[in-house]
Amino acid sequence: MLKREDYIFTVGYDGDKAIVDKLSKSTFGKLSARELADKGLFRAAYLAAIYDADSAAAEYVLEKFNSVSPHRSRTELNRVLGAQPPSENITGVRTV
Numbered sequence: 276m277l278k279r280e281d282y283i284f285t286v287g288y289d290g291d292k293a294i295v296d297k298l299s300k301s302t303f304g305k306l307s308a309r310e311l312a313d314k315g316l317f318r319a320a321y322l323a324a325i326y327d328a329d330s331a332a333a334e335y336v337l338e339k340f341n342s343v344s345p346h347r348s349r350t351e352l353n354r355v356l357g358a359q360p361p362s363e364n365i366t367g368v369r370t371v
Contacts, residue, residue, distance in 0.1 A: 279304075280304035280305070281293055281300065282326050283311075283322040284296045284299045284300040291365055292367040293365050293367070293368050294370075294371055295371070299316075303316060306323075307323065307332070308320045308323035308329060308333070308335070308336060309332055309336075311336075312339040317352070317356060318357070320339075321336045321337075321340075321356055324336055325358060325361075333352075
């Protein structure tokens with residue numbers, strides 16, 4: 276399974292490899308979901324909450340997202356942010 280920092284900054288996939296944003300990972304990888312949301316990094320924040328299985332943090336991200344977005348989401352942000360749970364099928368990482 277992907278490490279937390281790789282998962283939250285994955286920008287896509289190439290077969291069984293995750294494509295990870297190296298600069299964002301090195302700059303923001305150690306932040307909590309709440310800290311990421313406070314910085315406006317909503318996708319990374321939501322993925323961090325998913326990875327950490329922290330429903331309170333996921334709710335916080337949703338509230339922060341709705342406070343700045345003209346498109347309010349009433350439920351989870353999975354569809355809005357293109358979030359999916361970590362996959363066991365991802366066996367490698369490529370940073371860009």
